Amino acid sequence: MVDTDVAVIGGGIGGLTAAHELAERGFDVTVLEATDEFGGKARSMPATPETESPPLHGEHGFRFFPAFYRHVIDTMERIPDGDGTVADNLVETDATLIASVDGPGQRAETRTPDSLRGWLEALRPAFAEDLPPEDVRFLLERLLYLLTSCDRRREEELDDVSWWSFIDAENRSPECRDRLAYATQALVALRPQLGSARTIGTIYLQLLFGQLDPTRPTEQVLNAPTSVAWIEPWLDYLERLGVDLRANTPARRLEFDGQQVTGVVLADETRVTADEYVLAVPVEVAPTFVTPELARVAPELGRIGRLETAWMNGIQFYLSEDVELTRGHQVYTDSPWALTSISQRQFWTDDEYDVGRRGPDAVEGVLSVIASDWETSGIVYRKPARECTRAEIATEIWTQLKAHLNVTGTTLSDDLLVDWFLDPAIVETDDGVENRSPLLINTVGSLRNRPPADVGVQNLTLASDYVRTNADLASMESANEAGRRAANAVLERHARRFYTPAEIWDLREPAAFEPFKQQDRIRYRLGLPHPAEVTQSVRTLTRRLGGRV
Incomplete structure (x- = not known):
């Protein structure tokens, strides 16, 4: 049995943020993560065997940081990395390519303009x-x-x-x-x-x-895969703060005596006890922890199961040439599977992550793509992504990319393709694929089903992207804000007079309104x-x- 001040169930962005805020204020924190990797949907993972050479990495989907992300950026600024902080690994983008199959596409500037003409072009x-x-x-x-x-x-x-x-x-x-x-x-x-x-x-x-x-970059990306540039330094810092990070430690249920949580029962039937518990598991997992007794005390917990999810998953194409495209996003406006992409090598510095020294010798470029529509039929197999095999998904996305980019002046040919890595959360079944890591979506009327971080149970708080936040969108920013709100609820109960709460920012809107x-x-x-x-x-x-x- 483990006894700790705070037990955090889930090692994604929300859980790690709550642990960060509380550990910096002197709490004894244990984080219980069900998988072998921390970072949740934000993490990257080896895409090639580590035994052959330093591995290439794949991701659930590329990370980007728009200007309104304040909580995540603040956390990054407080994580040491070399002579600086993780925030130093952020790189500003220049432009977004809006690509269409019917023409050359449009280029939208994302770098902050410095002239009136620049503002007009940007807007x-x-x-x-x-x-x-x-x-x-x-x-x-x-x-x-x-x-x-x-x-x-x-x-x-x-x-x-x-x-x-x-x-x-x-x-x-x-x-x-x-x-x-x-x-x-x-x-x-x-x-x-x-x-x-x-x-x-x-x-x-x-x-x-x-x-x-003009005071903030419009959009930023990382100068290496997410785990290399952010998650790994973060875990190192949390361990130096004394956080007990326990991977491969799935929790099964919460013990509740009618007033407070008395323990977490793990998959091996051992228990973790704490003064405070932070539930930071994904939206599709959270209802399994909500017993009828908990739902009676905190009705908001019972409504989490009404929230809806969708699929938004990524694939990385490893190329024999570095096809840069725009220095920023590409949006494929009429692609059946609602594709977006980033050509990543141009942002990855060799001292942080040298693609040429990783994986197959032929790899020189990485095109990271996200598919957001898994319900619409594609152009190759004439069926939605849900009904395809993993190999068919890769072929379909590659073909949709070529259909858009090859009319913009960029030639994306089959002989460039060395290999691909599809999010492992997409698992083949007899009928196609299932998604083991879906994304919360903000459907009409869903706000009433989203709980606050402090749900009214004496020693239980929530830290995940389905929590009500100012950011209000399933994202790293919302998860980070939720983690801060969970930490503040703990501080409110135990140490309000002695610690400054974690900062929470409102979304900025012009004061003129x-x-x-x-x-x-x-x-x-x-x-x-x-x-x-x-x-x-x-x-x-x-x-x-x-x-x-």
């Missing part, structure tokens, strides 16, 4: 010239609707409206639907018909504000609609009646 993809003017005006009105809505309207009204309905996608141009509706699927693996206007709209605005903030939000708070309390809701209703009705209103 052009958000309000692209290929969209009809009436669609651009309508989008601006919708974004202003969000920006001038009070918090309660967003949480209680806009969370119950889909992004598809909110942007009136049925009555927009096909170009607008492709750009603004389906583009969200590549970002959050969430079909616009299902995702809430509150979440998708908020994140869309945050990405836009990131381009307007605050007076309008205050007015909307009054309107909402009075049961009145937002002024833009009336405008939308009149415009939509006019269009549907052919202008006869």
Whole structure:
């Protein structure tokens, strides 16, 4: 039996963050991780045998850090790495390629502009010239609707409206639907018909504000695979703080006496006891820990099982040449499987991670791709990814990439392909594949089913990306914020007077809109609609009646 101040169940970003915050404040922390690797979905893993040479790495999906990620960046700045910190391993991107099978594609600058012309060029993809003017005006009105809505309207009204309905996608141009509706699927693996206007709209605005903030990089990536650049130094630091990191230690259940948790029972039936327990397991695993007794005391725990997941998984293609593409993301707007990618070697410094010295001698480039739509039929086998074998998935994604990139001036030929590594969470079955690491999605009305970090049980807190956070999106940022909130709940109960709480940041929105939000708070309390809701209703009705209103 292990006795500790705090037992953290789950070694992903949320669990490691809670451990970090508490260990820095002197708590004795034990982290119980079911697998042989810490880092959850963010970790990277050997993709080639370690016995042959230093291995190449594969990932669940590439990592990127937009400007509104503040909690994760702060944590990185506090992890020593060599003569600096892990945050020094972040590299700013320059541009995103928006690729299409019908033309050369568009280049969207992501580096912070330093001139008026630069700002106009940076914002052009958000309000692209290929969209009809009436669609651009309508989008601006919708974004202003969000920006001038009070918090309660967003949480209680806009969370119950889909992004598809909110942007009136049925009555927009096909170009607008492709750009603004389906583009969200590549970002959050969430079909616009299902995702809430509150979440998708908020994140869309945050990405836009990131381009307007000259004090922060619009978007950053790591200079090596995630575990090399971040997770491994983090684990080293946590161990120096005294954290007991226990891999291959799956927990099976929580013991609960009706008021508090009294222990964690492991798979081998041994027990871990603690003063405090932090449940930091994924959303699909959490309900297995919620007994009827726990759900009666904390009803929020019982609603976790109502949350929905989707598939958003990655594959790495190892190439005989370093095909750089843009120095940033590539978004394949009309790809059936909603693909995005990053050509990674250009960001990986040889002193941190020399691709040429790893794996097969022929490998010189790494193209990391994420597929976000596993329900739509592909172009090779004419079936969705769920129904394909792993090899068919690799062939299908490679073919969709070629169909887009080979019209942009980049030649992606079969003789470049040395090997591929598909996320091992995708496991073959008799009917295709299953996903053992799905992603939480913010569906319409799901906010009411997401618990706070402090659920009202005397000594139990939650630290995972399904916890209610300001970031409000299944991501490293949300998991990190949840871990901080869990740590603060522990501090509140045990040591409030002696320790500064972990910092929590609100999402930044322009102060100029605050007076309008205050007015909307009054309107909402009075049961009145937002002024833009009336405008939308009149415009939509006019269009549907052919202008006869």
